[in-house]
Amino acid sequence: MPIHVASRRRTAASLAAAFPGAEVVDVTSRAAEPWVRLSPFYPHGGIPVPYSEGVTGQSVEGIWQALKVFGTADVDPAKLAVTGMRGIKRTVxxxxxxxxxxxxxxxxxxxxxxxxRRLVYLPSYRWVLEHRVADLVERLRRADGAGEVVLLDYTVNGDVADPRTPLSHAALLRSWIQGSWPAETAAETVTGTAAGATPA
Structure with missing residues (x-):
């Protein structure tokens, strides 16, 4: 049976009409236990930081934000240590x-x-799926075999190559369960910027 991804902002009535009889599972940072543990904001701890041997982060989102470089700010290692699910994001x-x-x-x-997305976010979230929430993944896999499942997220974009909207971790979770995980390789080449320098 299929796994669907739908917006958490939809009403219960709308979801019931669109997916009659389906099991609806909220996997956002506002979800209840245990499903909140599937959120990239959840502080599992011990998540390896890509390209940083021996360094770990509390959450996938913390790693994503820590390595982000802005026009007036370089990396922010403090984001790796955030154990709450607030105060992680860094904004333009x-x-x-x-x-x-x-x-x-x-x-x-x-x-x-x-x-x-392919070289930082995907491997970080995949590590969590493999090492921290394998039990929940298996529960969803069994539920998928029994009937339709709807995963709720704030965005439904499952295309890693589509930059127009944020990537949906629920869509990634569906891909993982269905064996269609996106490639963790990049066609684009990296651009050089001196380490530790504040970009212009």
């Missing part, structure tokens, strides 16, 4: 335009957006 309003994601905390190169 405060730091200027995003220039890319650094290849590690002390890396010398910046990854373009799609490349960063």
């Amino acid at each position: 309003r405060r730091h200027g335009p995003v220039l890319g994601h650094r290849t590690g905390l002390t890396g010398t190169e910046l990854l373009p957006y799609e490349a960063a």
Whole structure:
């Protein structure tokens, strides 16, 4: 049976009409236990930071934000240690335009957006699916075999190559369960920026 991804902003009545009889599972940071543990904001701890041997982060989102480089701010290692699910994001309003994601905390190169999704976000979230929430993944796999399942997220974009909207971790979760995980390789080449320098 199929797994669907739908917006958490939809009403219960709308979901029931669109997916009659389906099991609806909220996997956002506002979900109840145990499903909140599938959120990239959840502080599992011990998540390896790509391109940073021996360095770990509390959450997938913390890693994503820590390696982000803005027009007026470089990497922010403090985001790796955030154990709550608030105060993780870094915004263009405060730091200027995003220039890319650094290849590690002390890396010398910046990854373009799609490349960063494939080389930073995907492996970080996959690690969580393999090492921290395998039991929940299996529960969803069994539920999928018994009937339709709807995963709720704030965005439904499952295309890593589509930069127009944020990537849906619920869509990634569906891909993982269905054996269609996106490629963790990047066609784009990285751009050079000196490590530790504040980008112009």
